[in-house]
Amino acid sequence: MAQYSRVRGSVALLRLTNPPVNALSAAVSRDLERAVRSACADSAVRVLVLRGHGGTFCGGADIRELAGLVDVPFRVGVSSLVALVDAVEAAEKPVVAAIEGVALGGGLELALGCHFRIAHGQARLGLPEVTLGLLPAAGGTQRLPRLVGFPAALELVATGRDVSAEEALALGLVDHVTDGDVEEAAVEFARRVADEPLASRRLSTRPPPRPADLDTLLQVALERAQRRARGALAPVACVQAVRAAATLPFTQGLQLEQELMAALLPSNQARAMQYCFFAQRIVGKWSLPGGANWRNSPARAVSRAAVIGLGTMGRGIAVSLVRAGIPVVAMETDEKQLRVVTAMLEREAAKQRRSPDSYLQLVQFTLERRDLGDADLVVEAVFEDLALKKRLFAELSSSCRPDTLLCSNTSALDVDALAAATRRPELVVGMHFFAPAHVMKLLEVVCGARSSPVAVATAMQLGKRLGKVSVAVANCPGFAGNRMLKPYVEQASFLLEEGATPQQVDAVLEDFGFAMGVFRMSDLSGLDVGWRVREEAGLAGPTVPPGESARRRHGCRYSPLADLLCEHGRLGQKTGRGWYLYEGPGGRAATPDPWLHDFLDQYRRRHGLRPRRIDQQEVLERCLYALANEGFRILEEGVAAGPEDIDTIYVLGYGWPAHRGGPMYHVAAVGLPAVLSRLEHFRRLHPDVPQLRPSALLRHLVAEGSPPISRWRELLKGLRSQL
Numbered sequence: 002m003a004q005y006s007r008v009r010g011s012v013a014l015l016r017l018t019n020p021p022v023n024a025l026s027a028a029v030s031r032d033l034e035r036a037v038r039s040a041c042a043d044s045a046v047r048v049l050v051l052r053g054h055g056g057t058f059c060g061g062a063d064i065r066e067l068a069g070l071v072d073v074p075f076r077v078g079v080s081s082l083v084a085l086v087d088a089v090e091a092a093e094k095p096v097v098a099a100i101e102g103v104a105l106g107g108g109l110e111l112a113l114g115c116h117f118r119i120a121h122g123q124a125r126l127g128l129p130e131v132t133l134g135l136l137p138a139a140g141g142t143q144r145l146p147r148l149v150g151f152p153a154a155l156e157l158v159a160t161g162r163d164v165s166a167e168e169a170l171a172l173g174l175v176d177h178v179t180d181g182d183v184e185e186a187a188v189e190f191a192r193r194v195a196d197e198p199l200a201s202r203r204l205s206t207r208p209p210p211r212p213a214d215l216d217t218l219l220q221v222a223l224e225r226a227q228r229r230a231r232g233a234l235a236p237v238a239c240v241q242a243v244r245a246a247a248t249l250p251f252t253q254g255l256q257l258e259q260e261l262m263a264a265l266l267p268s269n270q271a272r273a274m275q276y277c278f279f280a281q282r283i284v285g286k287w288s289l290p291g292g293a294n295w296r297n298s299p300a301r302a303v304s305r306a307a308v309i310g311l312g313t314m315g316r317g318i319a320v321s322l323v324r325a326g327i328p329v330v331a332m333e334t335d336e337k338q339l340r341v342v343t344a345m346l347e348r349e350a351a352k353q354r355r356s357p358d359s360y361l362q363l364v365q366f367t368l369e370r371r372d373l374g375d376a377d378l379v380v381e382a383v384f385e386d387l388a389l390k391k392r393l394f395a396e397l398s399s400s401c402r403p404d405t406l407l408c409s410n411t412s413a414l415d416v417d418a419l420a421a422a423t424r425r426p427e428l429v430v431g432m433h434f435f436a437p438a439h440v441m442k443l444l445e446v447v448c449g450a451r452s453s454p455v456a457v458a459t460a461m462q463l464g465k466r467l468g469k470v471s472v473a474v475a476n477c478p479g480f481a482g483n484r485m486l487k488p489y490v491e492q493a494s495f496l497l498e499e500g501a502t503p504q505q506v507d508a509v510l511e512d513f514g515f516a517m518g519v520f521r522m523s524d525l526s527g528l529d530v531g532w533r534v535r536e537e538a539g540l541a542g543p544t545v546p547p548g549e550s551a552r553r554r555h556g557c558r559y560s561p562l563a564d565l566l567c568e569h570g571r572l573g574q575k576t577g578r579g580w581y582l583y584e585g586p587g588g589r590a591a592t593p594d595p596w597l598h599d600f601l602d603q604y605r606r607r608h609g610l611r612p613r614r615i616d617q618q619e620v621l622e623r624c625l626y627a628l629a630n631e632g633f634r635i636l637e638e639g640v641a642a643g644p645e646d647i648d649t650i651y652v653l654g655y656g657w658p659a660h661r662g663g664p665m666y667h668v669a670a671v672g673l674p675a676v677l678s679r680l681e682h683f684r685r686l687h688p689d690v691p692q693l694r695p696s697a698l699l700r701h702l703v704a705e706g707s708p709p710i711s712r713w714r715e716l717l718k719g720l721r722s723q724l
């Protein structure tokens with residue numbers, strides 16, 4: 002696990018070995034500590050170099066142990082890593098960390114215990130514990146501020162952001178960066194520093210940082226943390242721990258750090274966030290009904306891609322491809338959009354510290370379909386209109402190479418209908434990106450009935466290459482994410498009819514942790530998007546059958562409120578008015594609109610609805626349980642493979658707070674019998690709302706004694722045919 006060998010005379014090389022990411026389990030930490038001690042005791046050794054096996058330094062403490070998934074006594078597990086870092090720092094001989102791949106979490110804390118740090122140019126360093134609901138608790142919150150200064154340390158610990166080797170060098174986090182062999186560079190470096198005094202290199206002995214504007218820095222960090230994840234405990238604990246580095250001696254700071262960790266570690270929030278971590282890895286292990294899966298289906302190489310349509314989605318997709326180094330042919334008739342993409346690419350290049358040309362030269366703009374002929378994969382991102390997309394797919398099928406994959410960025414339309422318009426249905430898949438596509442980490446890969454394993458594997462792999470988490474789902478209206486959104490939005494509208502206000506509903510959802518409530522979100526996306534979909538579905542506008550009552554469709558309850566706002570020209574932020582009022586068209590600050598409240602009053606009077614007082618619990622339960630209930634239906638139909646897929650989609654694509662795990666995790670945490678009973682209660686009160694009828698799968702799981710969520714995936718394999 003931790004090999005110790007002597008190389009080149011007086012330099013001892015220690016190799017941390019625990020594939021795939023050299024995680025510091027309790028056993029590995031103890032082993033490495035022993036290796037450090039025996040190297041120090043070896044009179045022939047003057048200096049130690051510590052590196053990781055297999056091209057990576059260390060991915061941190063073993064999350065399985067922290068999450069309680071592996072049976073290691075809690076105190077043994079956590080204290081081993083603390084003891085290791087302390088032993089490394091206290092060593093009487095210099096220890097040089099040779100960092101390549103990643104040094105994350107406990108891995109970076111270990112490097113901070115070393116006296117010198119050398120990094121490879123491609124390495125990434127960071128303390129991502131906050132994303133797991135934790136804080137760095139092997140001294141990271143106390144040592145980092147003493148090394149890189151208080152403001153930088155506060156930002157890195159509270160956000161969990163990782164940095165490149167170049168940025169690490171600028172911050173003073175590493176002493177040297179090499180683009181050559183990191184071990185060679187570290188051994189050379191080690192020989193030079195072998196006789197240097199170590200006192201000033203032990204970060205724990207350095208004086209605490211004393212920023213003059215401490216209170217302001219802390220206040221700003223707390224406000225940012227609250228904005229990013231309202232109600233999350235870990236960012237607040239991170240800020241408190243880093244504060245201690247400036248206000249307490251090292252040992253007391255360390256003590257506080259460990260106390261805060263002791264409170265976070267068993268918390269529901271940490272459990273939920275660690276579930277999200279593993280869920281995002283589970284979803285990559287996809288399989289198709291015919292037996293093809295991630296192991297047996299190799300992806301095809303994508304060395305050239307094409308994007309059709311450079312509207313909001315197409316632009317983001319093109320930028321993501323270029324950022325991943327993939328040359329793109331971009332087809333768009335509107336010159337204004339070309340200028341916007343060019344500006345976006347220049348901004349991205351600046352962010353990545355690259356020259357603008359290095360990005361711009363990867364894009365070729367065109368008006369001619371024949372220029373797409375050479376692409377390995379085409380992503381269509383034109384207007385959301387099935388007839389238009391079918392025509393386009395038929396043309397692409399004739400004009401592209403016979404082996405080119407044809408992908409659609411549709412967010413809800415029938416991928417099988419698009420495939421049927423081509424002569425290569427097996428090479429058609431949905432690639433549903435989320436706006437803004439160059440920022441959002443989610444990709445829904447929509448597998449059509451005839452999509453081949455190679456098409457699915459290529460789309461899944463491409464998503465990963467673009468830095469996204471790809472989730473495979475089956476084809477159905479709205480796929481997984483948007484399909485679940487429908488009952489959620491509907492409940493919110495029904496609540497308005499019954500007496501709630503948009504700001505009341507939004508406040509409850511935002512207190513739960515959503516970045517934005519349903520109405521603010523809908524104003525941001527534009528109310529016309531859903532309006533068009535409802536018109537196409539015969540629910541709104543001229544396509545509604547004559548004589549249909551305003552509040553009923555197909556025998557079920559319907560709320561026309563959003564349609565009525567659209568008819569009044571209130572399309573959301575873009576028109577300066579929607580569910581809220583904005584400063585003007587394109588404005589972003591939402592204020593309650595007296596007009597809307599009059600409008601709701603009149604609407605209720607017109608339809609004989611007596612407004613009632615609605616409490617927070619009802620808002621939350623009706624919105625969230627209706628959404629999760631649709632999630633159960635998606636699972637029973639096999640549209641998604643397991644709860645982890647749905648939860649990943651909601652956390653990464655829809656602003657569901659990660660510290661609540663995702664909708665399926667949330668209802669499992671609340672307790673399935675309680676959720677079932679509330680749905681039954683709401684169903685009795687609203688018998689004309691089918692989305693409140695508990696799904697067969699929810700009933701089945703309750704009947705089976707509510708197995709833990711970790712077992713649902715396996716259970717579903719055997720269940721689907723019986724439901």
Ligand SMILES: CCCCCCCC/C=C\C=C\CC(=O)SCCNC(=O)CCNC(=O)[C@H](O)C(C)(C)COP(=O)(O)OP(=O)(O)OC[C@H]1O[C@@H](n2cnc3c(N)ncnc32)[C@H](O)[C@@H]1OP(=O)(O)O
Nearest residue numbers: 024060061062063064079106107129138139259262263282
């Ligand atoms: C009484 C109270 C006292 C309190 C004292 C407390 C003292 C505790 C001291 C310190 C605590 C430190 C906390 C930590 O260090 S938490 C861990 C922080 N590290 C991370 O968050 C990094 C997580 N990993 C990643 O970001 C990536 O995996 C990465 C390392 C970048 C590699 O990415 P990639 O190449 O894409 O590979 P995968 O993500 O697919 O991962 C491959 C498999 O490895 C598993 N994995 C990854 N990291 C860990 C880990 N740290 N622990 C365990 N397992 C890990 C991952 O799950 C994949 O496996 P599988 O596919 O089977 O799921």
